[in-house]
Amino acid sequence: MTDQPPDLSLRNAPLQARSRARLGLVLDAAEEVLERDGAEGFSTTAVARMAGVSVGSVYRFFPDKQALAEALAVRYWSDFADLVAGVAEADAQEPVADPAMAVLGVLAAGFRARPGFLALWYGGLRTERVRDRTRDARQAIAASIEQIFAVHWPEAPQDVRAVAAQMVVLSGDGLLREAFRRDLDGDAALLAESSVMLSSYIAHRLGSPASQEGAAG
16 A cells, blocks of 8 residues: 555655655555554654665654554554445445444454554554544544445435434444454454344334335335
């Protein structure tokens, strides 16, 4: 991955292709350091060494390692938002049987595939500022979930679907966090129970899916 993360505040925004490539190199190296050494080994010096650049090149974009961690968090959560958007797009073509399981499943797979994210999120680099910086991505996830709800519950009021989507993101965030705190592969039993809980909430707020209503009729 070498693309600049969205909504990324940089000390010096890269304007030329060469500078953008250097920024991507630094971010990729930062991810590799997190995967290899964890949060405890994460430093601007280690990132510069991994990238094969001077520490000054890292400081050109990021004032400290916390700013670098924030940039990675934004990139990770943007990836997760894209994964859920993909579920929404596929669901619009062929509705899934269990929307809650589909969203939880793709996010859990995304967590497993990104050990650097797990090191960042569980290793002491997750701060309130990081949470604030990644809020837009979680809002994008809620928007994709609302899209899914519109397919399965077209008769439900839009404002009710929107609130339900927000609640799924808020509760799902905590459930995923606990599942991966217990087990770096995601505690399977907790993830299964999370799907049951979220599905029950969704059914309570939105009713039976249109597919079930049609089958019953």
